[in-house]
Amino acid sequence: MSVQGLGYVRISATDLAAWRKFAVDTVGMMPATAPDGSLWLRVDDRPFRFVVEQGSADRFLAAGWEMPSQVHFTACVEGLRRAGIAVRDGTADEARARCVNAVAMASDPAGNAFELYWGRVRAYDNFVSAVGVSGFVVGDLGLGHVVLPAPQLDETASFYKSLLGFGDTDEMRLAMSPDPAVPELRLQFLHAACRRHHSLALIPMPAPSGLIHTMLEMREVDDVGRALDRCVAAGYHISSSLGRHSNDGMLGFYVATPGGFDLEIGCMGVTPDWNTWVPTRSLIPSIWGHQWSPPPQ
Numbered sequence: 001m002s003v004q005g006l007g008y009v010r011i012s013a014t015d016l017a018a019w020r021k022f023a024v025d026t027v028g029m030m031p032a033t034a035p036d037g038s039l040w041l042r043v044d045d046r047p048f049r050f051v052v053e054q055g056s057a058d059r060f061l062a063a064g065w066e067m068p069s070q071v072h073f074t075a076c077v078e079g080l081r082r083a084g085i086a087v088r089d090g091t092a093d094e095a096r097a098r099c100v101n102a103v104a105m106a107s108d109p110a111g112n113a114f115e116l117y118w119g120r121v122r123a124y125d126n127f128v129s130a131v132g133v134s135g136f137v138v139g140d141l142g143l144g145h146v147v148l149p150a151p152q153l154d155e156t157a158s159f160y161k162s163l164l165g166f167g168d169t170d171e172m173r174l175a176m177s178p179d180p181a182v183p184e185l186r187l188q189f190l191h192a193a194c195r196r197h198h199s200l201a202l203i204p205m206p207a208p209s210g211l212i213h214t215m216l217e218m219r220e221v222d223d224v225g226r227a228l229d230r231c232v233a234a235g236y237h238i239s240s241s242l243g244r245h246s247n248d249g250m251l252g253f254y255v256a257t258p259g260g261f262d263l264e265i266g267c268m269g270v271t272p273d274w275n276t277w278v279p280t281r282s283l284i285p286s287i288w289g290h291q292w293s294p295p296p297q
């Protein structure tokens, strides 16, 4: 009983207009206003893929994991409860607000909140980007991915694999110093049932905003290049220059969002066949580019 893919991301914001300027005017998502006044952000035929809720802090709230059916949803929730995990059944109003049939809420061993849901409605008007993005790669691959803080790396990865059906895609081990006595940084990349290389990655470090980064894939490399130009022109901090990752082949860059976490904008990610995939161990994060720069103080 496996998660199908990343369905949505919930974000708390002190300034919805700042998010709208970033996500709509700069990245190229399509806005809508939720019945409760939240900012819905579309990238495909779903009513939203990001929901930005008015709040007292700028932070990530939760990942919404899509289950392929009611049977999978129910079995997964029961499995979590059998394992002693506290799961709250979402109310009918909460399911309606997410445009899904049913939703349940829980947290992983690192304290990252997540939601499971099944069923959906669709938006019937075409996705249109006001700044000319030709399209986002979503559909059967799910929204993209989230990279979550998980100081308890092994316990958290085991949780997602044993209780939510994720599988190993890649384990990245990065040398943090020429001194071999300094421990490597180990990252876990996990896939859902869909063919996205990883819908979830875990890094053993804290993240004050609740999220290391989330990723959106665009159709064309020129979409990515033009998005980079718009981010630079609008003055957003470019956390990493253009580069191509060693494991998922994603060509893109990272930009700091108003939420205190990064958004990776990329293209050309690989789509493995899980029947023949052998999990990899990557020794470098990127085959070129990705020069990182810390956020301005």
Ligand SMILES: [Fe+2]
Pocket (backbone or CB within 6 Å): 145, 147, 213, 214, 215, 264
């Ligand atoms: Fe990423």
